Amino acid sequence: MERTDATPDLVVGGEIEMAYGAARPRLREYVLGYRGYRLSSDRPRRRLEVPTDVVTLTFGFDGEIRLTDAVAPADTASFGSVFAGLRRTATVAEHSGRLHGLAVSLTPQGAYRILGPALGDLGGRWTEAAAAFPGRGPRELAERLCEAPTWKLRFALLDAYFDAxxxxxxxxxPSVTWAWEQLRASHGRTPVRTLVDGTGWSRRRLEQRFREHLGLAPKQAADILRLQRALLAYERRPGWGGARIADHCGFYDQAHLVHTFRAMVGCPPTAFFASRHAAEAPEPTDRLAGRVTTAIQLVDH
Structure with a gap:
């Protein structure tokens, strides 16, 4: 693959076209980025997507994707376009190898600005994108995105939509904002008791407000942030070993880290990173810079 000179946000190869775009500056507090893709392989693909603090809105132009909970595989569904809120457990995403669409990465605050308390009603579940948003706006936007001749025009359409x-x-x-900032700054290590004291709410009220604003309880949100810190430590500090990473990320010990990792990702860290490093897939692995989000697997027919 190579990054073209004429369009520096475009990566192309024999089976893949990936386009990356940043939202206009005033939107970036809420929109983390746009990622367009067109895959034309005859080999099915499987991606293991770990929990992150990012909400994803995907517009499918061609092809369908099947999503399965990596920990509870009975939870599965197929989508053309999909809205995925914060989830405490990983997702297995599979498709035929031919897929065309565009994914938007939103902060939880950005998702809430669009959906309001309805975000909490989704409870972290996947849902068809059009069903998650009121009115015909998203359907019309999806049609216009599909018809647009370039990725640049598609990103501009998204900018205008989110602006409005x-x-x-x-x-x-404001109290939820403060509590979320405490969790993010501490990578999930701030005790819930501290959040209760800082907001002046009861523990029950804090949980209710978190579920309304993020779709998750404070403890679940903290687990995601702590897992993300552990994933980065495994990726960037391979010499540390599990015990040191556990201490660095606020786990009791290595056994606690491995148990939590398995409960959230569906496999231990060793298996996840072995799969991540062994795959020879043409598309970039992670959905966002600075985060460990994905292990890609090729699937035999």
Whole structure:
């Protein structure tokens, strides 16, 4: 694959076209990035997507993707376009090898500005994108995105859509914002008791407000942030070993880290990173820079 000179946000190869775009500056507090893709392989693909603090809105132009909970595989569904809120457990995403669409990465605050308390009603479940948003706006946007002749025009359409939606949307409760910032700054290590004391709410009220704003309880949100820190430590500090990573990330010991990792990702860290490093897939592995999000697997017919 090579990055073209004429369009520096475009990566092309024999089976793949990937386009990356940043939202206009005033949107970047809420929109982390756009990622367009066109895959034309005859080999099925499987991606193991670990929990992150990112909400994803995917517009499918061609092809369908099957999503399965990596820990509870009975939870599975297929989508053309899909809205995926924060989830405490990993997702297995599979498709035929031929797929065309565009994914938007949103902060939880950005998702809330569009959906309001309805975000909490989704409870971290996947849902057809059009069903998650009121009115015909998303359907019309999806049609216009599909018909647009270039990725640049598609990203501009998204900028205009989010500009309008955020202007009319609801902001997070300031106390939820404070509590979320405490969790993010500590990579999930701030005790819930500290959040209760800082907001002045009861533990029950704190959980209710978190579920409304993020779709998860504070403890579940903290688990995601702590897992992300552990994933980065495994990726960037291979010489540390599990015991040191566990201590660095706030786990009791290595056994606690491995148990939590398995409960959230569906496999131990060794298996996840072995799969991640062994795959020879043409597309980039991670969905966002600075995060470990994905292990890619090729699937035999």
């Amino acid at each position: 939606r955020f202007a009319a949307g609801r902001l997070w409760d």
